[in-house]
Amino acid sequence: MKELLKKILVPALTSSPVSALAESIFGRGIPVFMIHRMAVEGQSNSGISSDHLRRCLRYLTVNGYTFVSLEEIILSLKNEIALPEKAVAFTMDDGFFEQGSVAAPIFLEFNCPLTFFVITGLLDKSLWTWDAKVSWIIDNSKKNYITVNFGDEKLNIALGNKKSCTLARENIRNFIKEMDAEDLPRLINRLAEAAGVAVPEEPPSCYRPLDWDMARELESRGVQFAPHSKTHRILSKLSRQSAEEEIIDSWETLERELSDPLKIFCYPTGRALDFGPREIEILKKENFLGAVSTMPGYVESRESFDNNFYRIPRLVVPDNMVDFIQYCSWIEYAKIFR
């Protein structure tokens, strides 16, 4: 019922006269969207399709929105530039091959600035990330049920069908997000053993990373690259020294490999608990312009943003147009459907 109501009401509520009136009452936040995987034929990774991304960008173009970069948003918060009306920004996280080969060209096609946060270890081909390994193990296990003993914990995981695999992926990731990040390799080994899956040294094709040549080519065409750590481990679960290395090493690698990287950080997994005052202090000390999280929300006006450039909220690009239009409009900002 709620979905049906939304389908009927969202187009009416986002028409120009209604929007103008509502925005004068509720105000308007600036959406910073984030994209992860793109759906690619023949690959099992879930993600949004090229057609859907094009539809979203076309909607914004014909409805009077102005694409701005994340850098411009931060500079406006620091009072250095003014933003146009109806500004919207896009970011992409991680550094997988199809993000560079499929998604980035679509943003270029629409002249939409894109900030691409990359895990530098992935592009260096020195690792594939723990979250990708968890998904790989679950997707390739032939077992219906596994038990993993880890420390005092006993994880009972059902894998029988697609639904239980999705739930298992969530549960294991949530468990990992609470544990000491230095213990990760041990847990991944236990999980692989219990699932009867061999984890290859090199990432399989569905987790193929972007390479530096491709990053340089995209940079020359206007994509801005920025650091998203070296290994994607959760910073708040690391020692101070390791957290510092994740931030500084990833920035130095970008500086070495590219001509003009952007000094804005993206926290791995990015929830409120995944970083804290310690990480913000390191970023300030290292003169980062700001940092983005995955906490949902809008960039508010300068006055209410409280000078906090180090926990910028973002919105996931939803996989359907009704939600996307709602997220771009005053409706989501005023949260009337919540």
Ligand SMILES: [Zn+2]
């Ligand atoms: Zn990430």
